[in-house]
Amino acid sequence: MNTAELASTAHAMVAKHRGLLAADESTSTILKRFNGIKLESTEEHRRAYREMLFTTPGASEFISGVILYDETIRQKTKDGVPFPAYLSKQGMIPGIKVDTGAKPLAGFPGETITEGLDGLRERLAEYYQLGARFAKWRAVIDISPTIPTHYAISANAEALARYAALCQEAGIVPIVEPEVLMDGDHPIGRCQEVTERVLQTVFDHLFAARIFLEGMVLKPNMVIAGKKSLQKSSPEQVAEATLRTLKRHVPAAVAGIAFLSGGQSPTEATLHLSLMNAAGGLPWPLTFSYGRALQDNALRAWGGTEAGFPGGQKQLYQRAKLNGLAAGGTYKPAMETAA
Numbered sequence: 001m002n003t004a005e006l007a008s009t010a011h012a013m014v015a016k017h018r019g020l021l022a023a024d025e026s027t028s029t030i031l032k033r034f035n036g037i038k039l040e041s042t043e044e045h046r047r048a049y050r051e052m053l054f055t056t057p058g059a060s061e062f063i064s065g066v067i068l069y070d071e072t073i074r075q076k077t078k079d080g081v082p083f084p085a086y087l088s089k090q091g092m093i094p095g096i097k098v099d100t101g102a103k104p105l106a107g108f109p110g111e112t113i114t115e116g117l118d119g120l121r122e123r124l125a126e127y128y129q130l131g132a133r134f135a136k137w138r139a140v141i142d143i144s145p146t147i148p149t150h151y152a153i154s155a156n157a158e159a160l161a162r163y164a165a166l167c168q169e170a171g172i173v174p175i176v177e178p179e180v181l182m183d184g185d186h187p188i189g190r191c192q193e194v195t196e197r198v199l200q201t202v203f204d205h206l207f208a209a210r211i212f213l214e215g216m217v218l219k220p221n222m223v224i225a226g227k228k229s230l231q232k233s234s235p236e237q238v239a240e241a242t243l244r245t246l247k248r249h250v251p252a253a254v255a256g257i258a259f260l261s262g263g264q265s266p267t268e269a270t271l272h273l274s275l276m277n278a279a280g281g282l283p284w285p286l287t288f289s290y291g292r293a294l295q296d297n298a299l300r301a302w303g304g305t306e307a308g309f310p311g312g313q314k315q316l317y318q319r320a321k322l323n324g325l326a327a328g329g330t331y332k333p334a335m336e337t338a339a
Helices: 004-015 027-035 041-056 083-089 120-130 152-171 186-207 235-248 266-279 293-303 305-329 334-338
Strands: 019-022 062-070 093-097 103-106 110-112 134-140 172-182 256-259 285-289
Touching: 004 062, 004 093, 004 172, 004 256, 019 186, 019 293, 019 305, 027 041, 041 083, 041 266, 041 305, 062 134, 083 093, 103 134, 103 266, 110 134, 110 152, 120 152, 134 152, 152 172, 152 186, 172 186, 186 235, 235 266, 256 266, 266 285, 266 293, 266 305, 285 293, 285 305, 293 305, 305 334
Parallel strands: 019 062, 019 285, 062 093, 093 134, 134 172, 256 285
Antiparallel strands: 103 110
8 A cells, every 4th residue: 555645646635725526426316417407318428428527628726536437437538538537637636436326224224235345356456547546435324213223324334444445455545425314304413413423433444444544535424404304504503513523523634524515505515615614723624525516507508419518617617616715715605696
């Protein structure tokens, strides 16, 4: 394991005013996105869409790296340049989603375990050759009055640690993503309680697996009330609860934290990130690793046509710029209308 190289890559991923574009939607997920603009999900349409995103002029000012899907890492621009090579040349680090999805956890109704460890060592070696320098694995934790159970949290934390160890062995920075979902009707306090348990368990397992913390990036949820909760959280409450939770359970040695947007609107995700950075005095950089929160406007503006490239790219650049400002703590909602 080359710890210097891992640390260098991890710190580049969370460099000031830059964050990650999550373009790792599975074939089934991007089908839903394309259905929203009435576009057939063919391999060429998926390739063209990703090319529209990746070739956005100036994107690398605010995007440090891009998470790719297995199909996407093997695709090329219309000029024949492999996507990983194109991204690297623009100063954006190529990454790869390596889990195979969350599946029902046997014996635990309503809970899931993320799969994909079988054959992962060999897949990581291939992805490294294809140009990937970081990877992503997402664990999914749902909240209800009876879940999550200790076993589900522990099983997912162990899988995250085993994945992270294999990544670092392969010279690839692991993004460790334990996502506590915001789908329920729980108040913000319940989200904080569960997120604290999850993070503590995850770092216990990472420590046991001898993970080099300076060579990993954490991708957590923000602490927020469930979508169906009658007690809505203010942006300030979300920022305060999230920082309180992270300070209690995330070691200062971790290279950085790149939040998932997790069902928040693009503007909510941007504002919450900015408020946290404005608080200052943090031991790690806080940035973004957003999918829909960066892509939604761009997807609609693109609309599946070559003529839509400039419009889609303008929207991606604008959202990336606003999130870059949020990563420095200087974003204000008024900037949305100015954009």
